[in-house]
Amino acid sequence: MKRTHNSQWALTAMTGEELEQALHRELSSKKPNWDAAGQYLHEQHRRVRQQRELTPEEQDAYREFLQAQQQITESEKRPLRRPLRPLLATAVAVCLLIAIATVSLGTGGVYGSWSADYFHLIGHPDAAVPVPADYVFRTERPELQKIYALVVQEFGEQRIVPTWIPEGYTQEELGVWDLSHAVYSFLTSGDHRISISFTEYREKSPRNYSKDNMIPFVYEVAGVSHYIFSNAGRWVAVWEVNGLECKISTSCSKETLFCIVDSIYEEIE
Amino acid sequence: MKKLLQHIAFFSALVFILSAPVSAIGIMPLASSHIESTDCHIAVSSSNLVTVYFSIEGTDFMSELGASMIRVQRSTDGINWEICDTYWASDHPEMMGSGLTFNSSITYQGQAGYQYRAFIYFHAKNSSGTRTAMAYAY
Numbered sequence: 081m082k083r084t085h086n087s088q089w090a091l092t093a094m095t096g097e098e099l100e101q102a103l104h105r106e107l108s109s110k111k112p113n114w115d116a117a118g119q120y121l122h123e124q125h126r127r128v129r130q131q132r133e134l135t136p137e138e139q140d141a142y143r144e145f146l147q148a149q150q151q152i153t154e155s156e157k158r159p160l161r162r163p164l165r166p167l168l169a170t171a172v173a174v175c176l177l178i179a180i181a182t183v184s185l186g187t188g189g190v191y192g193s194w195s196a197d198y199f200h201l202i203g204h205p206d207a208a209v210p211v212p213a214d215y216v217f218r219t220e221r222p223e224l225q226k227i228y229a230l231v232v233q234e235f236g237e238q239r240i241v242p243t244w245i246p247e248g249y250t251q252e253e254l255g256v257w258d259l260s261h262a263v264y265s266f267l268t269s270g271d272h273r274i275s276i277s278f279t280e281y282r283e284k285s286p287r288n289y290s291k292d293n294m295i296p297f298v299y300e301v302a303g304v305s306h307y308i309f310s311n312a313g314r315w316v317a318v319w320e321v322n323g324l325e326c327k328i329s330t331s332c333s334k335e336t337l338f339c340i341v342d343s344i345y346e347e348i349e
Numbered sequence: 350m351k352k353l354l355q356h357i358a359f360f361s362a363l364v365f366i367l368s369a370p371v372s373a374i375g376i377m378p379l380a381s382s383h384i385e386s387t388d389c390h391i392a393v394s395s396s397n398l399v400t401v402y403f404s405i406e407g408t409d410f411m412s413e414l415g416a417s418m419i420r421v422q423r424s425t426d427g428i429n430w431e432i433c434d435t436y437w438a439s440d441h442p443e444m445m446g447s448g449l450t451f452n453s454s455i456t457y458q459g460q461a462g463y464q465y466r467a468f469i470y471f472h473a474k475n476s477s478g479t480r481t482a483m484a485y486a487y
Binding site for chain 1: 487
């Protein structure tokens with residue numbers, strides 16, 4: 081039982097039997113009601129006061145006892161409010177994190193926007209990513225060489241075509257979509273397929289990519305932000321550079337996709 | 350306790366709202382297992398010929414791949430849109446194909462003084478089912 085030093089006054093003002101009854105009644109309950117205990121002691125005091133006159137010291141002590149009792153009651157209520165502030169702060173932080181997660185900022189000001197089922201690029205880099213002056217496209221794969229030739233034909237020299245893909249893939253389709261001004265290619269190996277496409281980025285009507293219910297993440301290489309996500313068992317990389325929207329998707333692993341993207345920027349010594 | 354529950358309910362609703370899909374105008378989530386990507390845009394010539402370009406890529410070979418419906422709309426203020434014409438794949442075979450990817454276009458003779466957009470209903474079908482996607486072309 082919590083007790084202030086001034087409660088000693090109340091204890092001395094009551095008979096031993098009355099005090100025992102008061103304490104027993106409150107302590108026997110699972111949730112001692114200190115308000116009720118204070119009220120009971122107050123009633124006892126009132127009865128005692130009717131019997132004899134209190135000294136000024138006793139009156140002051142009684143007032144302090146009541147104040148202390150009130151403080152004890154308030155302090156027991158306050159812990160219920162204390163968890164609310166960190167709870168509110170946590171909730172606000174979670175809401176902000178969710179809001180931020182809906183739009184991600186990549187290097188150069190490229191933005192990606194997505195829902196549970198779709199992804200598309202919004203905005204475009206503030207600054208162009210120049211092709212290095214000494215850039216030479218080198219690859220051992222003739223399939224990739226053909227893709228690069230079409231890219232140069234349609235968009236000029238660009239550092240966007242991978243120089244490596246896993247062994248065993250053959251070019252199933254390669255072409256230009258005149259209507260959309262896009263270069264595309266499909267390479268297959270059994271049931272596996274790699275899809276590569278490049279098209280002009282259109283801010284008012286961006287390309288929409290289907291995705292699984294995952295949050296895309298950014299894979300940055302050579303200062304270019306590549307958005308990575310999955311869709312129906314395929315890993316997809318989407319990025320924009322120099323006004324071109326680029327996409328590589330594969331049914332291989334995510335690590336294989338990273339290797340394909342890395343090969344775009346590999347320096348050949 | 351009542352206030353605590355009210356706060357929890359409020360922030361739960363806030364979290365739900367902020368988690369709602371964020372997407373460009375007119376895009377509705379439906380596709381993932383059949384459609385890998387869709388693309389569309391509009392070009393208006395000097396003679397006000399409106400050409401709606403669209404392309405679609407499937408996640409695998411599709412027996413039907415293309416646009417099942419295209420609705421051309423026009424507006425004078427960019428806010429209020431009226432339907433000009435609707436094109437159905439059943440009437441325009443050039444809107445539907447098959448394979449891994451398909452791209453095509455339709456044309457509409459517009460008039461000066463209007464801006465145009467098109468609502469496209471993409472379609473992909475194979476032995477495992479059918480999926481759709483929708484988008485606006487500007």
